[in-house]
Amino acid sequence: MTKEIILNAFEMTSAMHNSHGLWKHPKSERHRQYKDLDYWIDLAKLLEKGKFDAVFFADVLGIYDVYQKSKAPSIRDGLQVPLNDPALLVSAMASVTKHLAFAVTVSTTYEAPFGNARRFSTLDHLTKGRVAWNVVTSYLPNAARNFGLEDMIKHDERYDIADEYLDVSYKLWEQSWEDNAVVEDVENETLVDPEKVHEINHKGHYFKVEGPHLSEPSLQRTPVIYQAGTSEKGREFAAKHAECIFVGGPTPQRIRYYADDIRERAAKHGRNPENLKIISFLSVVVAETTEEAEAKFEEYNKVWSADAAKAQYGASGYDIAEYEDADSNEPFEYKKKTEGGHYKAATLTKDAPKKLTVGDVLNRFEAIDRNSYIVGNPKEVADAIQFQFEESGVDGFNLNHLVTPGDLESFVDLVIPELQARGIYKKDYREGTLREKLFPDGNSRLPEDHPGSKFRRK
Numbered sequence: 330m331t332k333e334i335i336l337n338a339f340e341m342t343s344a345m346h347n348s349h350g351l352w353k354h355p356k357s358e359r360h361r362q363y364k365d366l367d368y369w370i371d372l373a374k375l376l377e378k379g380k381f382d383a384v385f386f387a388d389v390l391g392i393y394d395v396y397q398k399s400k401a402p403s404i405r406d407g408l409q410v411p412l413n414d415p416a417l418l419v420s421a422m423a424s425v426t427k428h429l430a431f432a433v434t435v436s437t438t439y440e441a442p443f444g445n446a447r448r449f450s451t452l453d454h455l456t457k458g459r460v461a462w463n464v465v466t467s468y469l470p471n472a473a474r475n476f477g478l479e480d481m482i483k484h485d486e487r488y489d490i491a492d493e494y495l496d497v498s499y500k501l502w503e504q505s506w507e508d509n510a511v512v513e514d515v516e517n518e519t520l521v522d523p524e525k526v527h528e529i530n531h532k533g534h535y536f537k538v539e540g541p542h543l544s545e546p547s548l549q550r551t552p553v554i555y556q557a558g559t560s561e562k563g564r565e566f567a568a569k570h571a572e573c574i575f576v577g578g579p580t581p582q583r584i585r586y587y588a589d590d591i592r593e594r595a596a597k598h599g600r601n602p603e604n605l606k607i608i609s610f611l612s613v614v615v616a617e618t619t620e621e622a623e624a625k626f627e628e629y630n631k632v633w634s635a636d637a638a639k640a641q642y643g644a645s646g647y648d649i650a651e652y653e654d655a656d657s658n659e660p661f662e663y664k665k666k667t668e669g670g671h672y673k674a675a676t677l678t679k680d681a682p683k684k685l686t687v688g689d690v691l692n693r694f695e696a697i698d699r700n701s702y703i704v705g706n707p708k709e710v711a712d713a714i715q716f717q718f719e720e721s722g723v724d725g726f727n728l729n730h731l732v733t734p735g736d737l738e739s740f741v742d743l744v745i746p747e748l749q750a751r752g753i754y755k756k757d758y759r760e761g762t763l764r765e766k767l768f769p770d771g772n773s774r775l776p777e778d779h780p781g782s783k784f785r786r787k
């Protein structure tokens with residue numbers, strides 16, 4: 330059977346996400362409507378019409394304030410602020426869809442595992458097994474200060490915490506309740522058999538949790554685990570725990586390098602590399618004709634905000650403002666180590682196809698990066714997507730938006746039918762939970778080779 334593209338809509342419950350300055354575009358609605366339930370309900374219906382696998386909700390717990398050592402550039406342009414809690418939207422969106430899944434981002438650095446496990450069990454029950462958890466370790470210094478720390482916990486230690494966090498979560502989801510604990514035995518006046526509900530008594534380096542878990546087992550028990558991390562530690566974590574992994578890179582070759590590396594690492598953890606789905610970015614501007622698509626892209630470029638793009642780059646821990654007075658011919662190099670995310674930092678150095686100068690880097694922020702966009706008519710866009718899919722060896726994409734809902738509507742109306750006609754995109758959903766849809770050879774629960782399954786009661 331031909332491999333079919335997995336497709337997620339890359340979203341955030343905020344005024345703006347990655348489309349810097351685009352709120353000024355006359356067709357932008359999201360910065361007004363992101364706080365209305367109807368906007369998200371309509372989006373859920375649209376995505377299910379387009380047979381999207383999931384809506385992927387990014388999330389952060391602070392404001393980007395590394396650039397210019399100020400929060401003002403982010404706030405001024407609505408860079409991921411104002412921002413609401415994504416988990417609270419899922420029930421409403423699930424109620425108008427049958428198959429669309431929901432990947433919700435939660436940080437292992439700031440939220441306690443006990444409450445988080447209950448949140449995901451609840452969502453898994455209410456959606457009938459359509460949830461995933463995007464596990465992040467967080468990179469914003471302001472988030473650390475919002476949660477009572479003076480400085481961020483060091484990059485690598487954040488992953489150590491995440492590793493133990495996942496063990497606690499698996500104990501709550503996989504071990505605490507036996508499948509047949511709810512007996513509803515009227516004769517013996519027992520709704521739940523206390524012998525079948527267990528404390529977990531986790532006593533680790535970072536967490537102490539007695540249990541039992543408060544929710545009874547849901548269809549998937551453990552939600553599908555999503556993760557994105559490019560650093561050594563990030564890739565190691567992903568290879569051990571994640572089922573869907575986001576890999577970015579400027580060329581299909583670089584993406585393939587990361588994908589192969591993660592699959593190799595997964596094999597060393599005793600996992601079947603086929604049980605990992607690798608997802609990369611997709612950014613598209615499509616219209617009926619090439620000329621219309623190019624004109625649309627140019628219109629978008631006119632309202633682009635370089636300041637917001639630079640502010641978002643602060644996720645790396647580096648302040649681009651420090652380079653603004655430097656000689657533009659100097660090679661671009663980082664002068665210190667930061668505790669930010671390595672993924673962003675690598676885009677301008679080791680992941681860049683050639684060595685960049687300070688001038689190249691500063692220029693990059695001035696406009697939408699044309700190289701990372703597919704712009705064209707439906708056939709041209711489908712050709713480029715098919716090329717990326719085949720060249721990079723990924724299993725699917727996270728579709729970025731610039732102006733929503735308009736860009737997503739165009740994608741669903743113009744591109745999806747073209748991909749379906751080529752046999753590289755599903756015409757119908759499979760039945761079952763998200764895990765069953767993604768891994769048709771498995772079932773709703775974690776596969777045997779996943780580290781979470783070793784916590785199951787024998």
Ligand SMILES: Cc1cc2nc3c(=O)[nH]c(=O)nc-3n(C[C@H](O)[C@H](O)[C@H](O)COP(=O)(O)O)c2cc1C
Nearest residue numbers: 387388434465467557558559560563575670671672
């Ligand atoms: C597609 C994608 C989505 C991400 N979503 C989030 C997010 O919602 N919240 C967050 O804090 N980090 C997010 N990240 C960042 C990663 O979780 C991670 O922190 C970052 O890649 C740095 O990790 P590293 O230092 O291991 O490279 C995302 C990254 C990618 C590629």
